[in-house]
Amino acid sequence: MDFNQLAKSRYSSRRYKAQSVEEDKLNYVLEAGRVAPSAVNYQPVYFVVVRDSNLENVRSCYSREWFRTAPLCIVVCSDRSRSWKRNDGKDSADIDAAIAADHITLAAASTGLATCWVCNFDRERLTRVLNLPGQIEPVVMIPMGYPDDTADINRHSSKRKPLKDLVVYEKF
Numbered sequence: 001m002d003f004n005q006l007a008k009s010r011y012s013s014r015r016y017k018a019q020s021v022e023e024d025k026l027n028y029v030l031e032a033g034r035v036a037p038s039a040v041n042y043q044p045v046y047f048v049v050v051r052d053s054n055l056e057n058v059r060s061c062y063s064r065e066w067f068r069t070a071p072l073c074i075v076v077c078s079d080r081s082r083s084w085k086r087n088d089g090k091d092s093a094d095i096d097a098a099i100a101a102d103h104i105t106l107a108a109a110s111t112g113l114a115t116c117w118v119c120n121f122d123r124e125r126l127t128r129v130l131n132l133p134g135q136i137e138p139v140v141m142i143p144m145g146y147p148d149d150t151a152d153i154n155r156h157s158s159k160r161k162p163l164k165d166l167v168v169y170e171k172f
Contacts, residue, residue, distance in 0.1 A: 006110055011151035013021050013114030014066040019146045021051075021072055025111045029144070032107030033076070036100040039092035044083035045100045048075040048138075061126040062118055062141060070143030075126065076101045081135040097139040104142060114147035 001009070026049065033047055050058045051072035058075070059068050076097045083093035105115040118141040126138045 001110070004108060008156055010106055010109035010165065011114070011144075011155075012024070012116040013145075013151075014064075014116060015147070015149040015150055016029065016069040016071060016114065016143070016145035017148045018069075021113060021145060023033045023115060025108075026072070028111060029104050029107040029113070030074075032103040033074075036096075038099065039084035039094035040103055042082055042096070043093075043101075044079040044081075044093050045097050046077040046079065047100075047104075047137060048077060049073075050075065050130075054129065058126065058141070059128040061129060062121040065141055067071050067118065069145070071145045071150070074104060074142045075130060075138050076104070076140045077132065077136050077138050079131075087144040093137070094139055097101040101140045101142060108142075108144055112146065113144055114149075115144050117128050118143065136164060162172050 030047055030049070032046070036045075049072065052066065055073065058073050078093035078097040080093045081082065081092060083091055083096060085091050101117065105117070108115045119137070119139075121136060121141055126132075126141070127136075131137065
């Protein structure tokens with residue numbers, strides 16, 4: 001499958017089968033996150049894998065019933081003490097975490113797993129549940145598992161803006 005086909009096949013799943021994710025597939029998607037680029041290669045990210053005793057606690061940080069069906073969750077975190085800051089102060093931590101999260105979701109799709117970006121969670125509660133040190137911030141939760149739903153692979157023709165509305169050459 002070429003990259004655009006893979007990108008179009010990935011969707012936000014909101015229903016997962018009660019089936020565990022194999023260790024080799026989990027490691028494959030984590031490796032994809034590890035090799036993701038980051039500003040100045042500072043790599044200010046952590047991946048907290050939750051699939052056992054702490055899963056119910058993590059689920060309590062995002063109150064959607066569908067979220068409870070995922071057999072595991074990867075919480076992508078950033079460490080602002082290790083992130084690159086541009087000369088105007090712009091911090092790359094969230095950008096670097098988003099790039100790593102995207103690598104994870106695409107790698108998961110390539111193995112038949114489904115994911116969903118979740119950013120609307122109780123950050124303070126999740127920080128406590130994961131026992132995150134003060135400089136570590138949860139950026140995105142990625143529930144992951146085998147999908148128990150589907151998406152139309154051709155949905156992008158009607159649900160995405162056409163290139164002509166997004167691309168500007170040289171100047172605005």
